[in-house]
Amino acid sequence: MTQILVLQTSARREGSASREYTDQLVAALGNKHPDARIITRELGVDPLPHLDETLLGGWMKPADAQTGAERQAAARSAELIDELLASDIVVIGSAMYNFGITSTLKAWLDHVLAAGKTFRYTENGPIGLAGDRKVYVVAARGGRYQGSPLDHQEPYLKTALGFIGISDVEFVYVEGQAMGEAESAKGRAEAAEAIKRVAA
Secondary structure (H helix, E strand, C coil), X not given: CCEEEEEECCCCCCCCHHHHHHHHHHHHHHHHCCCCEEEEEECCCXXXXXXXXXXXXXXXXXXXXXXXXXXXXXXHHHHHHHHHHCCCEEEXXXXXXXXXXXXXXXXXXXXXCXXXXXXXXXXXXXXXXXXXXXXEEEXXXXXXXXXXXXXCHHHHHHHHHHHCCCCCEEEEEECCCCCCHHHHHHHHXXXXXXXXXXXX
């Protein structure tokens, strides 16, 4: 059975282009994989804690030296990692906030980029352990940033995911959403066409 992990990261419940087109992409993938199990993490609505001393303690301290909060933080991270590693496809709804990814998506990455679990260090450098899965990113932007120096979403996500061995990353762009009606409609049409190609 195919497992699809969906990460919704927009802070908005309504009127979010990243949510709207992530939902459309997931529906298209569901038609393509009718047996799929779909798991959704609403990170924008129910955010994970940011990386802090408690989580670091849960990762680094021996079990008998951990506090209850540290054990709980480590268990949460382990659950997220297991969820990722069990998924064949990951769909990330990534709104652009202030030229980058949301802090809620960064928090998820901070939980799943874990030494010894999704990557390991070797004498030749780090090796990713989470390959063999496809990632789609629905990148929604108020302006048009694709290919420009101001696009910090795509390079950052490719770097972070590549670090844990995920190189098959495809972006669906919803651009121009704050540039007036015509540009907004053009960006939405481009996103719809990209989703059709994914579903083909």
